[in-house]
Amino acid sequence: MLTFVLLAAALTVAGAIAVALPLLKSGAAAEAAAPAPWAALATTALLVIGSAVLYVTWSNWPWRSDSAPADSPQSMVARLARELEHDPQNLEGWLMLGHSYIALQEYPLALRAYERADRLSDGKNAEALTGEAEVLALTDESELNGRAGRLIERALALAPDSGKALFFGGAVAARRGDLPLARARFARLLGMDPPPNVRPLIEQQINAIDAQLAAGVAAGAAGTSMASAKTPAAPAKAPGAPAEAPAAAPSGAEALVRVNVTLAPSLAAAAGSSPLFVFVRDPGHPGPPLAVKRLESRFPQTVSLAASDAMIPGRAFTSGQSVEVVARIARSGNPVGASGDPLGEVSYRVGRDELVSLVIDHVMP
Numbered sequence: 001m002l003t004f005v006l007l008a009a010a011l012t013v014a015g016a017i018a019v020a021l022p023l024l025k026s027g028a029a030a031e032a033a034a035p036a037p038w039a040a041l042a043t044t045a046l047l048v049i050g051s052a053v054l055y056v057t058w059s060n061w062p063w064r065s066d067s068a069p070a071d072s073p074q075s076m077v078a079r080l081a082r083e084l085e086h087d088p089q090n091l092e093g094w095l096m097l098g099h100s101y102i103a104l105q106e107y108p109l110a111l112r113a114y115e116r117a118d119r120l121s122d123g124k125n126a127e128a129l130t131g132e133a134e135v136l137a138l139t140d141e142s143e144l145n146g147r148a149g150r151l152i153e154r155a156l157a158l159a160p161d162s163g164k165a166l167f168f169g170g171a172v173a174a175r176r177g178d179l180p181l182a183r184a185r186f187a188r189l190l191g192m193d194p195p196p197n198v199r200p201l202i203e204q205q206i207n208a209i210d211a212q213l214a215a216g217v218a219a220g221a222a223g224t225s226m227a228s229a230k231t232p233a234a235p236a237k238a239p240g241a242p243a244e245a246p247a248a249a250p251s252g253a254e255a256l257v258r259v260n261v262t263l264a265p266s267l268a269a270a271a272g273s274s275p276l277f278v279f280v281r282d283p284g285h286p287g288p289p290l291a292v293k294r295l296e297s298r299f300p301q302t303v304s305l306a307a308s309d310a311m312i313p314g315r316a317f318t319s320g321q322s323v324e325v326v327a328r329i330a331r332s333g334n335p336v337g338a339s340g341d342p343l344g345e346v347s348y349r350v351g352r353d354e355l356v357s358l359v360i361d362h363v364m365p
Contacts, residue, residue, distance in 0.1 A: 074104065156169050173185060178338050180213070257348055260358065261299065261358050276328070277295075278303045278305065291305040291310050305325075343362065
């Protein structure tokens with residue numbers, strides 16, 4: 001449009017010059033026609049101004065716009081950021097800016113906005129905490145096991161009914177193996193009538209957790225029945241003497257894992273009547289344990305595990321293998337670990353180590 005206007009102006013000026021020049025010339029016939037500068041000036045002004053007015057009046061170009069063009073998301077976010085420079089104490093503004101930066105996938109800027117909101121609220125705004133966790137998880141999913149997970153737990157303590165915090169909280173609990181808590185959070189979120197496009201995702205998470213819990217309970221029950229069926233009652237022990245856990249007598253070449261399980265004095269009150277689970281796992285290959293036993297919580301207690309204690313037939317530890325032995329007091333009675341369960345672990349070389357000490361000295365986070 002600018003090019004057209006410049007060309008039109010140039011043509012108008014050229015036409016005005018063509019008309020004005022004859023009025024300004026004085027030649028041999030001066031006595032017949034004297035120069036007329038005022039007429040030339042009037043003619044030029046009339047041509048230039050008149051053509052401009054007529055074109056603006058009669059053309060169909062929208063010279064005046066009743067509404068300005070809509071702002072782009074980027075310009076709106078930039079304007080909000082500029083406003084916050086003059087009003088840095090606006091908590092809601094920083095929360096909105098963080099949300100906007102996430103929508104634009106500007107994650108470092110979003111994190112800074114939510115951190116600013118978190119500082120303004122003295123760590124008491126659940127939306128700011130959840131926003132920080134969301135940005136961290138979007139940048140690196142493993143953050144759910146670290147800082148993002150801790151932020152989500154703080155957010156849930158402040159706002160137990162926050163839908164976003166419950167969703168991330170369920171994922172955090174599932175990643176650390178706390179399936180009962182993960183299920184409870186997803187179930188609570190499902191009861192809040194989520195949008196139709198989100199409901200199937202939550203139901204899938206609950207179904208997957210239910211399957212894992214059912215498999216764990218079945219495995220624990222199988223281990224208990226096998227142990228009770230194949231071993232006689234243990235003889236009475238003197239007070240304080242280690243008790244030998246029920247175990248099948250291994251054959252000459254059978255691989256064994258033997259640990260003496262003790263409980264740290266600081267956790268003595270945590271045992272009670274809760275069952276004790278001792279299991280062997282391959283630290284390099286996540287999945288079901290290679291062997292497991294469910295026992296009474298008596299300490300000290302010597303526990304022997306063999307291939308016959310495998311959860312899955314044909315998948316057991318072998319002589320020469322490096323494994324990890326874990327002892328956990330299941331306060332909920334569930335074979336799946338839960339937050340607050342006392343536990344301990346120790347490395348073991350099958351076929352090389354004999355009786356190894358295993359101390360239950362910390363709790364699951």
